[in-house]
Amino acid sequence: MSDVRAPGARRGLGAALTRATHPGPTVAVTLVGTLLAVAAGAGPGRTALVLAAVLAGQLSIGWSNDWLDADRDRAVARPDKPVVQGAVDPGVLRTAALSALVAAVVLSLLLGVVPGLLLLVLVASGWAYNAGLKRTAASVLPYVTGFGALPAGVVAAAPGTPSAPWWLVAAGGALGAAAHLANVAPDIEEDLATGVRGLPHRLGATASAVTCAALLLGASLVLVLGPDGAPSAAGWASLVVAVPAAVVAALAGTPRFRRLAFPAVMLLTVLDVVLLLTSGAGLT
Incomplete structure (x- = not known):
C-alpha cells in the first residue's frame, strides 16, 4: 500500500514546497532579473545563468521564511502556509532552503566576483529579514539594499562588468521599499499578535499605504527622467501604468484592498522593466 501512495505523497510534497517558495514574488523577481540581463546585453548564456542564480536565491529566501516562521505561523493558524496545513515539515523546508542557498552562491559566483557578490546581497538581505530584521524598525533596509543590488549585479554580469546607472539602482531600492510596505499590509494583525513590529507596523496601515504609493510614483519618475x-x-507609458498601481497601493490602508497592493507593486515592477527594455535606455 505504501508503494501506491508514494507517488501521490511525492506530488503533495512537491506542491507544498512550491507554495512555500512564495511563488508570486519568486517568479516576479526572477523575471525582473532576467529581463534586466537581456536589456544589459548579457548574452544568452549569461542571461540563463542570471535566471538560475536569481531563482535559486529566491527559492532559498521563500523556504527559509516558512521554515523560520513555522511556530509563529502555527500560533496564528495561517491558512495559506503549507507548514500550518501539515503538508510539509519545517525540517524539510530547512534542508530545501540551505540547498538552494548553496546553489545560489555557486551560480552567482560563476558570473564573476563582482556580479556574484552583488546578486548575493539580495539573498543575504532576504535571509537577514527572515532571521529577525522583520521585527525591527529597520525592516525596510533588506528590501532597499537587496533590490538596489539586484539591478547592479545583473548589469555587472554583462561583458566588461559595467556599473549600473544610478537611476536604476535608486529605482530598484525604492521599488523594494514599496514592496515591503505592501507585502506586510495583509498580515499586520497576525504579525502584531506574535510580536512582529517592523517599520510598517510602527507607521500604521494608512501611513504605510501612502508611503508605498509615493515610492511607486517616485521610482517610476526616476526610471523615466533618470x-x-x-x-x-x-x-x-510607464508613468501612466504607475498611477493606478499607486492608487491601489494607497488604498491598502483599508482592509478591503490590503491584499491587492503587493500584486500591484510586483506587476508595476515587471512592467517598468519591460518598458525600460523597449525604450532602449542604456543600462551599461
Whole structure:
C-alpha cells in the first residue's frame, strides 16, 4: 500500500514546497532579473545563468521564511502556509532552503566576483529579514539594499562588468521599499499578535499605504527622467501604468484592498522593466 501512495505523497510534497517558495514574488523577481540581463546585453548564456542564480536565491529566501516562521505561523493558524496545513515539515523546508542557498552562491559566483557578490546581497538581505530584521524598525533596509543590488549585479554580469546607472539602482531600492510596505499590509494583525513590529507596523496601515504609493510614483519618475536624453514614449507609458498601481497601493490602508497592493507593486515592477527594455535606455 505504501508503494501506491508514494507517488501521490511525492506530488503533495512537491506542491507544498512550491507554495512555500512564495511563488508570486519568486517568479516576479526572477523575471525582473532576467529581463534586466537581456536589456544589459548579457548574452544568452549569461542571461540563463542570471535566471538560475536569481531563482535559486529566491527559492532559498521563500523556504527559509516558512521554515523560520513555522511556530509563529502555527500560533496564528495561517491558512495559506503549507507548514500550518501539515503538508510539509519545517525540517524539510530547512534542508530545501540551505540547498538552494548553496546553489545560489555557486551560480552567482560563476558570473564573476563582482556580479556574484552583488546578486548575493539580495539573498543575504532576504535571509537577514527572515532571521529577525522583520521585527525591527529597520525592516525596510533588506528590501532597499537587496533590490538596489539586484539591478547592479545583473548589469555587472554583462561583458566588461559595467556599473549600473544610478537611476536604476535608486529605482530598484525604492521599488523594494514599496514592496515591503505592501507585502506586510495583509498580515499586520497576525504579525502584531506574535510580536512582529517592523517599520510598517510602527507607521500604521494608512501611513504605510501612502508611503508605498509615493515610492511607486517616485521610482517610476526616476526610471523615466533618470536616463540621458528626452524620455521615450515607453517611459511616459510607464508613468501612466504607475498611477493606478499607486492608487491601489494607497488604498491598502483599508482592509478591503490590503491584499491587492503587493500584486500591484510586483506587476508595476515587471512592467517598468519591460518598458525600460523597449525604450532602449542604456543600462551599461
